[in-house]
Amino acid sequence: MRRNILVVDKDNGSLAALPELLKAAGYEVIHVHTHHETRSTLTKEHFAVVIAGLEEHHAQKQSLLKSIKANTPDTEVILVSRAARVDAAVRAMQMGAFHFLSLPENPADLLVIVDKAMEKCFLQSEVNELRQILKKQQTKPTLIGQSAPMQELKKEIARIAPLDCTVLIQGETGTGKEMVAKMIHKLSSRTDKRFYAINAGVFSPELLANELFGHEKGAFTGAQSTKEGIFEAANNGTLLLDEIGEMPVNMQVQLLRVLQERTITRVGGTSDISIDVRVIAATHRNLEKLVEKNQFRQDLFYRLNVFTLRLPALRERPDDIPLFCNFFIEKYCKTFGKKVTGLSENAMLALMRHSYPGNVRELENIIERAVVLCDSGTIHLAHLPQEFSIGTKRTRKTHTNNTHRTLADVEQEHITQVLHSVDGNKASAAKILGIDRATLWRKLKKYSL
Ligand SMILES: Nc1ncnc2c1ncn2[C@@H]1O[C@H](COP(=O)(O)OP(=O)(O)OP(=O)(O)O)[C@@H](O)[C@H]1O
The missing domain is CATH 1.10.8.60 (Helicase, Ruva Protein; domain 3)
Incomplete structure (x- = not known):
């Protein structure tokens, strides 16, 4: 990132000495004098810091500040005024100015503020870069496997991920079901939203209902405040219901209703809350067999089985x-x-x-x-x-x-x-x-x- 500064000094007077001082401090400086020059320079070049000099009216300064922050939010703006009014300073800071100050007797005093603004700008740009790297790493699929079944699986994932449909993932323990669910989420339009996973096999029916749907205040002893359930928390995102084959049968009925009506009701509540969650279900069990034995509801099975991914065991690849x-x-x-x-x-x-x-x-x-x-x-x-x-x-x-x-x-x-x-x-x-x-x-x- 360049250490460049734009000095806007309308009358070429009060900040006249500043550009040389900044250059001597190692900064690249462009000095402009008119409104038109300012706008055209800003459209051509990105500046780390803009120092807007005193003779501009407050309204003009505010509009300059507004347009800089709208176009290049990482540019730090320092406003300098002959007589800085408190209300104008407060307004400027609210609008994102780095500093609003009266012209110091010695322009060199401004250097300290410029250095700080430059440091903030650099830190911000570093944070942005790291965020980008992190995002790339997070979105980079690391589903290892080049064997024929894995290549087939990767193709299937790429095909169904953008379709926003319910997916059932079947595979033995440790074959990567949760990983595949995360990958579907990453490759879908919901990627910027949350991914949640819950193991449906480890809760009693009451606790599972509480986890999934939340509760209203006073719904049961100890419910001292309203609590959002995982369906609400995952709104607009993806929810993995792991070990769906272990889900208690009465909860299966409630889940079917959620999938059909796209609404939930908190425990102890009466109103329906709309939710938009992509549900992915995973199991190591053979759901068809559970349906045959009446241990899993057939209607829920059909609802989940829109797309089924079968993960191969490691010994098969x-x-x-x-x-x-x-x-x-x-x-x-x-x-x-x-x-x-x-x-x-x-x-x-x-x-x-x-x-x-x-x-x-x-x-x-x-x-x-x-x-x-x-x-x-x-x-x-x-x-x-x-x-x-x-x-x-x-x-x-x-x-x-x-x-x-x-x-x-x-x-x-x-x-x-x-x-x-x-x-x-x-x-x-x-x-x-x-x-x-x-x-x-x-x-x-x-x-x-
Ligand atoms: N294709 C893969 N590439 C990289 N890592 C993998 C892959 N498959 C599985 N793993 C790793 O193996 C471990 C188990 O994977 P995961 O938890 O997704 O399996 P699972 O099928 O959901 O297991 P369980 O049924 O026991 O919940 C994880 O650490 C995961 O990162």
């Missing part, structure tokens, strides 16, 4: 595991101030073979722990939970054919286990196994290890 690993390593290196650059081949292999019942959340926790434990630049098997050090191949075989294993199976299993324990170092493995490296190499080839 192993190609994404390395991407997630890098993403979470970077994330937790930042959090913990560590320098970890990647994973050893064995550690990556073990992570690829795992079945992840907890999906992405489980993988994230594993990587977070590994980053904390890792003192070198690479995550090794030893940094993963113990179960990963027991060869997954071995585990698979043990599961499938526990009692009738051949000698070759046992040998293969033992070699795999030893190799894992030394992080793939063949020389060390051969030593432990009591064979030479060439023999180990032949066995690895034989068993395709």
